[in-house]
Amino acid sequence: MTRTHASNLPDQTEAVLRDFAVQSEGKTDYANCPVRDVLDRGGEKWTLLILVALAEEPKRFSALQRDVGDISKRMLTQTLRTLERDGLVERTVYPTKPPSVDYRLTALGRSALNPLASLIGWAAESHDEIRAARAEYDEREVVGAW
Amino acid sequence: MTRTHASNLPDQTEAVLRDFAVQSEGKTDYANCPVRDVLDRGGEKWTLLILVALAEEPKRFSALQRDVGDISKRMLTQTLRTLERDGLVERTVYPTKPPSVDYRLTALGRSALNPLASLIGWAAESHDEIRAARAEYDEREVVGAW
DNA sequence: AGGTATGGTCTCTTTCAGATACCTACTGAT
DNA sequence: ATCAGTAGGTATCTGAAAGAGACCATACCT
Structure with a gap:
């Protein structure tokens, strides 16, 4: 496997990507791909917000709903069940x-906070640049349509 | 803002989560939440796989489709357009x-590889534990149903 | 008696992902 | 000359999933 063309990446990033590429190579066997297995859940959108909300402290159902903001009870229940099933969150009934009922992160759930923070940090840093790119793209497309 | 109850987290992680929490505090104005704005796209599932596929080298449409595996042309086109619009990928027509046509990562796209690798690394490390948790949960639920 | 709060479930509607067929333009094999 | 294949998509249809909102049992407060 060659080095990526983006050679300014840290070695650790390179290594992870390389392993992932090797593992995916020519397979149709995606059931065993850990990354897809773990991240493919539709719940991704809410998952991140819920984990972050629980990072601070354990919370009750209704507190979670308030903190996450515009999630419906249905989606909150569903996402929490998935997180519980995956062992990231623990549900306790009093x-x-x-x-x-309260929900708290397990050790595994807490271990997810590091990569998630990394992603959140990147999103926050890049937000302006992405918005600028979008504006430019939309400009081009609208002009192009005329 | 208090420290999270998961105090074994690196300070940097704490800081990012804290900022995110502060920013989200009591707002309904989610249009301005960078994280949601950047990550909320349905394309997330394919986005990650495409970015990783392009990490190695620029690729043509059909090469991408082969490498990603079971993505349809429709979803590939759609996800690539979004990535192009967001300035993560550059499309060149010869x-x-x-x-x-080939697609390559922009500098911004390359900068996303670090957090993504971090997430992939976590998923790979945690896969066994997550599967075990699922098995146990399903066991309990099935038994509980009787 | 009426309103509040708890943690959900059930149903309905709308949205979206995925599969399939098709398209134009060209190249190579038969 | 024609049939298949490649390239990079678009158009259309359908099944699954997300979101909105009503409902529920119980108990407290007024």
Whole structure:
């Protein structure tokens, strides 16, 4: 496997990408691709926001819904179930009346915060540049249509 | 803003999460949330795979389709357009007959590889643990249903 | 009696991803 | 000369999934 053409990348990044490429090589066996298996869930959109919301402290269902903002109960329940099933989040029911439930990150869930923060950091840094690129692209396309 | 309860996190991770939390605080104005603006695209699933495929070298449309595996032309076109619009990928048409087109990462696109590699690395490391958690969860649920 | 809060589930509608067929223009093999 | 194949897509259709909103049982407060 050759070095990427983007040779200003850190060696560690290179290595991860290389491994991933090798593993994907010519396979149709995507069921065993860890990356796809882990990240392919439709819930991705809310997953990130929920994990970040829980990073600060354990939260109850309704607190989560407030913090995430515009998520519906249905999607919140569904995403939390997936996260619980994947072992990233722990659900605890307290036998009060009415019962209260809280959600907290497991050790595995906490370990996900590092890569997620890395992604969030990149998005925040790049946001202006991306918006500029979009504006330019749209300009070109609109002009091109005339 | 208090420290997260997961205090074994690197300071940098803490800082990014804290900023994100502060920024999201009580807002309904999600149009200006960089993270959501950048990551909310449905294309996320294919986006990652395409960026990784292009990390190695610029590729033509059909080469990309082969490398990514089971993506349809429609989704490939669509995802590439989004990436082009966002300034992560550059599309070049060569006036051959028939015309050939290649796609390559821009500097901005290359800068995304670091956080993506971090995410891929985490997914690869955690895959076994996640699968184990799923198996256990499913076991419990099936038993619980009886 | 009416309103609040808890943590959801159920149903309905709209949106979107994915599969398939098709297109123009060219090249090479039969 | 013609049939197949390549290249880079677009147009159309359908099944799955996301989102909106009503509903539920229970208990507290007024």
